[in-house]
Amino acid sequence: MVERVLQEIRSRQRFVVTSHARPDGDGIGSALACAQILRVMGKVADVVMHDGVPRIYQNLPFADRVIKADRIPAADAVILLECDSTRRTLLDGLDKCFLINIDHHVSGRNFANVNWIDSSVMATAELVFRFARRACVPIDRNMATCLYTALMTDTGSFMFEGTNEHTFTVARELALAGADPALCARSIYFGHSTAKMRLLGAALSNLHREGSLAWIWVTQEQMTRFGAREEDCEDWSTTRSPWAMCRSLFFFANSLIAACASASAAKARSTSRPWPSISAEAVTNAPAAVRSRALCRSPFRELSTVCARKRYS
């Protein structure tokens, strides 16, 4: 499939690279690296994101060139990384574009014109790396830094199940190409805002556990009190923390799953907002919803993605 992707890219000139709204390290890092690789191939490539670049990723090479937008600009093709649908980007105008979908989630879907989904890898960054190799584009220090950061965050610093010798082979290649593992780790894990740390403290004081399942949440009131932004709720399951004792951890900001408890599954499925805000009473009802695997799977793609990517369940 990498060959097909390469063919489609070679025959076009102008590209937009994007990922899901509220992008994580793999979404941002893979998109930034992909655009750099395309430029070396002589293409015009812009990274366009609905939500821009979260603070902890703003030091990545070319992060300052990411275009924050609600609509896809004109291009010959759009490359979507880490998305199971166009809707996940929250960008308008994708229905008229030629779409190339590159993803590594088991929940990945063939929604695009070309779909390269490989759930055997830990991060989309590995597929972007493989693409560069096939395109004979040498990985430079900037690309390596973006890809290494993506791989590091999606593997929970190489701690998540599924991390294997292949993951380290790619990591080694990226380090050889100039990625500085200590610098990448420092940028991500020591770059949290004060508001995020306070929010994490509040969430951990809510930690509940039943067997191998644990969950935490924060309320809108706590977010307001600490001056936290939505991005401060990202990547908590990959933040180094005491919850390694649990096989599964669900984190709900405002709270994703609790909305499910207060709305019918059908209604929830039709909602266009991936992170609805809900009442404090609904938060209290969350545990019952958490235990329902059916609810976990269908209405809330975000949650099933988390389950799949971390391979917890």
Ligand SMILES: [Mn+2]
């Ligand atoms: Mn990923």
